Amino acid sequence: MATENKTEEEFDTVFSLTDSLELSSHHDYGPTRARIFKIIVIGDSNVGKTCLTYRFCGGTFLSNPEATIGVDFRERTLELDGESIKLQIWDTAGQERFRKSMVEHYYRSVHAVIFVYDVTSLPSFESIPEWIEECSRHAVGPLVPRIIVGNKCDLRELREVPASSAQLLADRYNYPLFETSAKEPSEKEHVDAIFLTLAYRLKSHKPLRLKQLSENSVRQLSQREQEEGLCQC
Numbered sequence: 001m002a003t004e005n006k007t008e009e010e011f012d013t014v015f016s017l018t019d020s021l022e023l024s025s026h027h028d029y030g031p032t033r034a035r036i037f038k039i040i041v042i043g044d045s046n047v048g049k050t051c052l053t054y055r056f057c058g059g060t061f062l063s064n065p066e067a068t069i070g071v072d073f074r075e076r077t078l079e080l081d082g083e084s085i086k087l088q089i090w091d092t093a094g095q096e097r098f099r100k101s102m103v104e105h106y107y108r109s110v111h112a113v114i115f116v117y118d119v120t121s122l123p124s125f126e127s128i129p130e131w132i133e134e135c136s137r138h139a140v141g142p143l144v145p146r147i148i149v150g151n152k153c154d155l156r157e158l159r160e161v162p163a164s165s166a167q168l169l170a171d172r173y174n175y176p177l178f179e180t181s182a183k184e185p186s187e188k189e190h191v192d193a194i195f196l197t198l199a200y201r202l203k204s205h206k207p208l209r210l211k212q213l214s215e216n217s218v219r220q221l222s223q224r225e226q227e228e229g230l231c232q233c
């Protein structure tokens with residue numbers, strides 16, 4: 001899906017929804033009685049933020065997305081243990097020129113953050129600490145769950161970021177790590193698992209057992225490593 005400039009009216013609608021979330025935190029219900037959670041997806045340009053969110057919300061892969069300008073919004077409602085949870089996903093622009101006027105809005109009342117890098121681009125991985133730092137600068141609280149995602153695992157020959165380096169970074173921050181591909185149809189469940197992990201965390205308000213999740217993701221990675229050779233996805 002091509003991203004496009006949002007009209008002021010569209011932004012106002014979303015921001016007023018976000019403002020209302022701010023008033024009562026996690027206990028907000030939309031008209032369908034679903035609790036609504038705002039998740040932002042951030043990372044360098046071209047790492048696949050739009051494709052990942054579209055894969056989760058739309059089910060398919062966007063082969064030719066345009067660069068995101070400002071922010072794009074997608075939603076998906078999940079039924080978890082008999083409860084409706086609506087994830088409002090903010091797909092943000094990676095390019096500085098398309099994001100600077102919007103940054104304050106991204107971080108306002110955020111419930112969870114997904115940091116994305118591209119496994120075929122070392123610079124995009126090296127930027128992750130800067131994105132984490134930006135989050136902290138915008139007063140995203142330490143209890144707001146965060147996940148690191150390495151995308152484009154299907155490009156096996158082009159991988160520049162070893163899974164082991166990514167795991168070291170994830171361990172340093174104690175965030176779960178997922179590696180996946182928005183493109184590979186067989187990875188759809190893995191993409192869903194990223195968002196589901198956050199949804200369960202937000203639903204339960206319980207601290208994530210980060211170490212365990214981290215170990216699980218390593219186990220998944222190494223199992224796949226054995227199965228598929230180089231690529232961990």
Ligand SMILES: Nc1nc2c(ncn2[C@@H]2O[C@H](COP(=O)(O)OP(=O)(O)OP(=O)(O)O)[C@@H](O)[C@H]2O)c(=O)[nH]1
Pocket residue numbers: 043044045046047048049050051052062063064065066067068069092093094095151152153154155180181182183184
């Ligand atoms: N091979 C492969 N290509 C991908 C994958 N995910 C995204 N792409 C491609 O990478 C390019 C950038 O994808 P986007 O989703 O627009 O990246 P973005 O991070 O949203 O970029 P900005 O909007 O500029 O911040 C597009 O050409 C996608 O088709 C993936 O998992 N595998």
